[in-house]
Amino acid sequence: MTRSVAIFLLAALALPAQDRYAKLMRDILIFDAHIDTPRYFLDEGYRLRDEHKYYELDIPRMRKGKLGAVMFGIYAQPQDFPPERWLPRSLEVIDALHTEVAANAKDMEFAYTAADVERIHKQGKLAAMASLEGGHLIGDSLGVLRAFHRLGIRYMTLAHFASNSFADSMTGEKLHTGLSKFGKELVGEMNRIGMIVDVSHISDKAVLDAVEFSRSPVIASHSSSLAMAPIVRNMPDNVIAAIGKRGGVICINFHAGYLDKAAYSVYFKNRPARDAEIKAITAKTPIDWDAVRAVQKKYFEKMPKVSYTELLKHIDHIAKTAGVDAVGLGSDFDGISGMAPVGMEDVSKYPVLVKGLIDMGYSDADIRKIMGQNLLRVLRQNEEVAKQK
Numbered sequence: 399m400t401r402s403v404a405i406f407l408l409a410a411l412a413l414p415a416q417d418r419y420a421k422l423m424r425d426i427l428i429f430d431a432h433i434d435t436p437r438y439f440l441d442e443g444y445r446l447r448d449e450h451k452y453y454e455l456d457i458p459r460m461r462k463g464k465l466g467a468v469m470f471g472i473y474a475q476p477q478d479f480p481p482e483r484w485l486p487r488s489l490e491v492i493d494a495l496h497t498e499v500a501a502n503a504k505d506m507e508f509a510y511t512a513a514d515v516e517r518i519h520k521q522g523k524l525a526a527m528a529s530l531e532g533g534h535l536i537g538d539s540l541g542v543l544r545a546f547h548r549l550g551i552r553y554m555t556l557a558h559f560a561s562n563s564f565a566d567s568m569t570g571e572k573l574h575t576g577l578s579k580f581g582k583e584l585v586g587e588m589n590r591i592g593m594i595v596d597v598s599h600i601s602d603k604a605v606l607d608a609v610e611f612s613r614s615p616v617i618a619s620h621s622s623s624l625a626m627a628p629i630v631r632n633m634p635d636n637v638i639a640a641i642g643k644r645g646g647v648i649c650i651n652f653h654a655g656y657l658d659k660a661a662y663s664v665y666f667k668n669r670p671a672r673d674a675e676i677k678a679i680t681a682k683t684p685i686d687w688d689a690v691r692a693v694q695k696k697y698f699e700k701m702p703k704v705s706y707t708e709l710l711k712h713i714d715h716i717a718k719t720a721g722v723d724a725v726g727l728g729s730d731f732d733g734i735s736g737m738a739p740v741g742m743e744d745v746s747k748y749p750v751l752v753k754g755l756i757d758m759g760y761s762d763a764d765i766r767k768i769m770g771q772n773l774l775r776v777l778r779q780n781e782e783v784a785k786q787k
């Protein structure tokens with residue numbers, strides 16, 4: 399074969415993939431289950447309309463990445479705030495989210511339902527949703543849970559970094575061997591009102607309990623695969639398979655340290671020193687956020703580089719373990735202290751996943767599921783279960 403014939407043949411083979419990519423990118427719904435930007439609106443006056451060289455989401459970059467819908471995380475980490483601040487802080491952050499969405503009405507709209515997401519996406523705007531990270535934030539009150547639902551919260555992670563009265567955290571004390579009796583009651587109430595049960599952060603036994611007791615499919619809003627990267631925050635295959643079997647979705651966390659064991663080891667070793675430096679800065683008011691970010695960057699640079707292709711491998715592993723209906727995206731952008739993979743630095747980069755999945759042999763229908771439709775389907779199923787009295 400002459401060189402020119404070979405080039406011609408390669409070009410002919412490459413064309414359909416290019417066409418498929420262009421066609422998909424015209425209307426694909428890219429739906430991310432977990433992005434933590436809202437606290438920056440409150441603490442730093444971070445504004446979505448401006449393009450930034452730091453953090454991972456703003457409107458100009460969201461437009462470049464064709465991002466269609468986001469479940470924004472509302473939280474107050476139990477280790478960072480005293481218990482009396484948990485509820486007020488969560489309310490302040492969700493208030494800041496609503497205010498920021500309203501201030502950018504040309505580009506985004508708050509969504510309460512799966513139908514809202516589809517309508518807003520068709521109008522070419524971002525559908526902004528809200529979620530609550532950690533059962534500690536509702537103060538052991540199902541009334542507070544319902545009030546949060548009225549404010550737009552559409553999933554709640556049962557526990558965060560610490561165990562609580564509902565569930566054991568995977569990084570906390572083992573209080574209940576899984577879900578407590580109150581935790582099971584909470585799951586029932588979430589099903590009744592149509593709030594998705596999120597099983598990220600909770601112990602494997604608590605996940606299996608939640609899957610068993612939930613009448614609606616659950617999600618893991620930002621979790622990666624333990625088989626691919628054996629670290630404490632990731633999910634083992636039996637848990638992933640159990641979630642998928644009941645129609646749930648595991649939304650992959652993009653944290654470079656959660657995708658790659660070697661990167662995690664360096665991160666874990668340096669974390670106490672990093673956190674001590676950050677604490678020294680945040681102890682002084684006004685807080686110098688540029689200095690905080692500089693410390694985060696300095697420690698991130700000590701970690702081995704992790705490519706976005708690792709992310710594709712986690713996606714592929716979960717698809718093979720639990721089926722293609724069980725995979726989604728839960729980047730954890732703006733919650734990972736800048737530790738994003740190379741090639742997936744911020745929300746402008748999602749299209750590389752579409753390209754990557756085409757190259758890995760996924761069909762258009764499967765790519766649409768992974769990039770957003772699976773998560774949308776679970777949201778709709780939770781609404782349907784809530785309608786059945």
Ligand SMILES: [Zn+2]
Pocket residue numbers: 531599620733
């Ligand atoms: Zn988290």
